[in-house]
Amino acid sequence: MVSDADREAEAVLVELLARERPQDGVLGEEGASREGSSGRTWIVDPLDGTTNYLWGYPAWSVSVGLEDGDGGLAGVVHDPVRAETFCAARGQGARLNGSPVRVRDAGELATSLVATGFGYTGEVRAAQADVLLRVLPAVRDIRRAGSAALDLAWVAAGRLDGYFERGGNPWDWSAGTLLVLEAGGGVESYGGEPAGLVAAGPGLLPDLRALVG
Secondary structure, eight states, rough: OOOHHHHHHHHHHHHHHHHHHSSSEEEESSSSOOOOOSSSSEEEEEEEEEHHHTTTSSSOOEEEEEHHHHHEEEEEETTTTTTTEEEEOOOOOOOTTEEOOOOOOOOHHHHHEEEEOOOHHHHHHHHHHHHHHHGGGSSSSSESSHHHHHHHHHHHSSOSSSSESSOOOOHHHHHHHHHHHTTOOOEEEESSSSSSSEEOOTTHHHHHOOOOO
């Protein structure tokens, strides 16, 4: 689903970027895109968690990432409900409302709180359910908030031990991926269709990756 809020928020962000960074490219979830000449691209999700937003469920966010030829350069995930802003820049660490954050490296699956997300087609959901049959017995518990960007930000802040999902898009993962990396965590993609992403502290990542792959 797409709401007026998605479109209006993206329009505000794209207008700001066009004014302040006219040489940069833009890739937006709601279709706003342009090629740039600087080698940098802003990846914008104006409202990650639209279903939550429309139902009044307080788990949604605004995600803006900046990437260049070497990957993530800067990223911001803003949670308006909690007035929390997670931000990171390459080589400069990750912060929450200005204070540094670090991943919580649980080290073992059995004590780990892990987030995931679900697709919106029956075929994708069925495949994700099969993965959960392996994951649920192996971890402390699973959380599904409905905003991938927020899940990754919470991994970076140590509120979750890990995250995995198949079928996300660049705007879902761009800013959050950099947050996790700059907070001392690791991120890996895994193959198949659609592609997947797993993120966790360095001690947990190999086992979580093997479990969900």
